[in-house]
Amino acid sequence: MINIMIVEDDKLVRKGLISLMPWADYGMKVTCEANNGEKALSLLETTTIDLVITDISMPVMTGLELMEAMQERFSHIPVVLLTLHQTFDYVQKALRLGAIDYISKVELDHDNFDDILIRIQQKLQDVRKTTTKDQQKEYFDTDEAYVWLTRKEEGELSDTAIHQVGHSPLIVREDVYMWIxxxxxxxxxxxxxxxxxxxxPTASLxxxxxxxxxxxxxxxxxxxxxxxxxxYYDFSPSRCFSDLSFDQLLASSVKDDGQEESIRSALISLQWIQDAELLDKVLHDWKxxxxxxxxxxxxxxxxxxEWNRVYSPVVEQTIHYPGSFAYWHDVKQxxxxxQNVWRTALAKPTLSEEVKACIYRAVFIVNDELSSPIHAEYVSKKVNMSRSYFSQCFKEAVGMTFNDYVRFVRIEKAKEYLANTDKPVLWVAEHTGYSDHKYFSRLFRQQVGVLPSVFRQQQREGEKNDN
Structure with a gap:
């Protein structure tokens, strides 16, 4: 008996396939069903399946994504695609991912059920014959291959491109090809x-x-x-071919040794803005x-x-998140x-690069230790400057005195807490460096124009109006 899994998000279609098609007449049995690819993968872990029949368009994980995921652990299980898409591109992609056949939903009526199952039965027999022959060639008798790797977003190589090479590749995945x-x-x-x-150019050989x-x-x-x-880390646009051993393929893994926090702090603090060697070192440690x-x-x-929260109010420079990176090379670039954007934004002709680095280190310290008592003497010592010179340079670089800046940052953080949490005003005061919540409330009113409780209420009412 051939055990079958039906994967289809439309319950009526799924139940109709199970109940109406004459599976038993062709030695088949629907053993289980799933409403998306992710659920199907989970069932494959615990259920013996000989054939998967899957829809192509499903939420969570599509049929093509399911087939791609199956190649890692369940590549021995044949797949038939159930689809409304009859275009050449969809069919070609499905077949390249290993589908033995596809069924158009427009075929699904009683008159065609037997023809469909006969076709599937024949395809399964062909697969078994091929598998029996290939078992004799299960192990490579040559030691070398060329491998083509690229981003999934780039898509698979076209038939024209493969024909240009002149040799048929083994398609590992739509973005990975191998020529023995x-x-x-x-x-x-x-x-x-x-x-x-x-x-x-975004591929690698x-x-x-x-x-x-x-x-x-x-x-x-x-x-x-x-x-x-x-x-992701090995790709280099300047290199066409690279040497890679099978042992190197197996060696890649996360090597987290607890440096993530120190790396993040070093980059947030902007000490690397004027120090190219420091930036290279931090990026190397990160890699x-x-x-x-x-x-x-x-x-x-x-x-x-964090950059925008800490530094944008000071230098009027906003850094935009670029979105996902294709390769580590793109992260570095x-x-x-x-670095150049920050250098321009932080340029103060009257201050030396060393002094500017100290001042923006102080800005980071203020934001990092906001809930603790912060004084100019304490911060100036941490950045190795005298208090008087520190205060003078701080005002010139930031545009306000040290105390005014601390007050500004604390009030801005308090506004964030009040708008986005339900924490009591006492908690907000303590977490922005004020041990006396009454003093905090008076100061907040002086700076913002309303008491903290009123500010929170206004924010909530504004959200309701927006909705």
Whole structure:
């Protein structure tokens, strides 16, 4: 009996397929069902399935995304795509991802049920015959291959591009292709791939070694893991070919050794603005942590938010979050551009670079220790300046006295707490450096024009009107 999983978000369609099609007549049985690809993956962990029939358009995870995810652990399970999309592009993409067939929903009526199941049955028999033959070639007998890697957003190589290379690749995933190197082919294949790379600058070519004796599944999984993580850090637009061993594919992993907080603090403090070597060192330390790309994006977003919160009121410069980065190379280039933006924004001709670095370090300290008592003498010592000279330079660089700046930052933070939390005024006062909440309320009223409780009420009423 062939065990089948139906994956379809439309309950009526899903139940109709299960109940109306004559599965048993063709040695088939619907063992389980799912309403999206993510649920289907979960069921595959615990259920023996011989065939997956999946819709293409679903929330959470589409049918094509499910097929891509299955390649990592369930590549042995055949897939039939159920779709309204009959365009050539959709069909080609599905077949390249391993679909053995596709069913157009317009075919689904009683007159066609038997024809559909006969076709699927024949496809399954063909797959089993092919699998039996390929089992004899399960392990690579050559040691080298060329691998093409690019971003998923770039999409798969076109048939024209593959034809240009002149050799058929093993498609690991839509963004990962592998050409097995046979004797006498290496130079010609390398030349053609180099020519193809000229029109695909965001791709990378690797000379992969060490695969002899490895199974297709081992190499496929290692390449997919590498392309999802380490390739993000290894990519260089100035390099067409790079050497990569199979052991290197397996070695990529997160090396978090607790430096994340120190790296983040160093970048937020802007000490690197006038120190190119410091920026290079911090970026190098950050790269060695090998965080997942999504985590790098989150860290940059946090830094941009902190920069704008701490420094924008002082220098009238806003840094915009650039969105997700394709590669680590892009992260570095963005920081170098941002360094120049900050240099221009922080330019004060009458102050030395060393003094400016000290003053903006002081700005960071004020914002970082806002809930504690903060005095000019304490901060001036932390930045290695005399109190009188510090006060003079601070006013020139920031545009207000040190005490006025501390008061400004505390009130702004209090406004943020009042608008976005339900914490009592006493709590807000304590967390913005005021031990006497009555004094805090009087000062808040002087600066803002209303008491803290009234300010909060106005903010809530404004939100209601907006909604």
């Amino acid at each position: 190197l046979e004797k006498g082919q290496q130079d010609q294949l390398r030349q053609r791939l180099s020519e193809l790379h000229e029109t695909h 690797c000379h992969l070694t060490g695969i002899q004796g490895k199974s297709l599944q081992e190499v496929r999984q290692a390449l997919m893991a590498y392309s999802s993580h380490a390739f 060695t942590q090998s965080f997942p790309p999504s985590r790098v994006d989150q860290q940059v977003y946090y830094m941009v938010s 963005w920081f170098y551009r941002t």
